[in-house]
């Protein structure tokens with residue numbers, strides 16, 4: 520099969536992480552989530568984690584040069600040779616342009632940009648109801664994707680918590696930041712002929728089926 524170098528685009532809460540994990544499993548390629556990388560660093564108390572936290576807590580984007588360096592490093596790992604999924608990166612035009620340069624140096628390119636579309640009201644509902652496993656990072660939703668036992672992770676038995684930045688006040692800010700700084704990427708990738716817009720406001724399995732349909736089709 521052709522190589523899949525995929526970007527998942529869409530506002531916070533659109534379902535990027537949920538779908539990226541499923542696609543990663545289905546096609547056996549790594550999911551690279553910049554948000555997960557920052558949270559892991561924060562948990563481990565690294566300098567990077569502390570630096571990122573100052574921005575994340577305010578609902579702001581971490582500076583481009585920090586994020587780009589991390590992603591460049593990650594893409595050079597051997598497991599990305601057979602394809603990869605970028606989840607939550609790029610988030611600005613500067614990041615997207617830097618990504619193009621990195622991939623060009625590596626003699627490869629993005630093959631698909633999956634843009635998940637969801638209304639603002641639904642996004643707020645999804646983000647405020649999101650719960651994550653403190654131990655393994657698995658994602659749930661109190662109403663739409665609940666664990667078998669309330670408050671406990673199905674996968675590892677860990678405790679489910681709410682992310683600090685999923686509280687209402689920060690959620691609104693993040694959605695505004697998305698509209699200003701990330702939404703322009705829709706035009707950017709449309710112009711490159713890579714954009715595939717998917718109705719993200721369907722049940723998880725239907726969204727998954729639509730994405731698979733797009734990835735199967737030729738460029």
Ligand code: ADP
Pocket residue numbers: 529530531532533534535536537538645646648649650658659660661663664719720721722723724726
């Ligand atoms: P993102 O990575 O884009 O921020 P997530 O994948 O973490 O989004 O999903 C946000 C929240 O919405 C999570 O609580 C998740 O369980 C839930 N969710 C994801 N996809 C759907 C869907 N299709 N329908 C309803 N809820 C969903």
Ligand code: ADP
Pocket residue numbers: 530531532535553554555557574575576578579580581582586606607608609610614684693
């Ligand atoms: P969500 O999809 O729910 O917005 P993420 O886990 O992708 O959450 O991101 C959480 C936070 O991490 C963002 O609000 C931002 O502060 C930071 N972050 C993640 N990815 C990037 C990125 N590509 N550029 C800048 N900041 C980022």
Ligand code: ZN
Pocket residue numbers: 652653654655656657672673674675676677
């Ligand atoms: Zn877990």
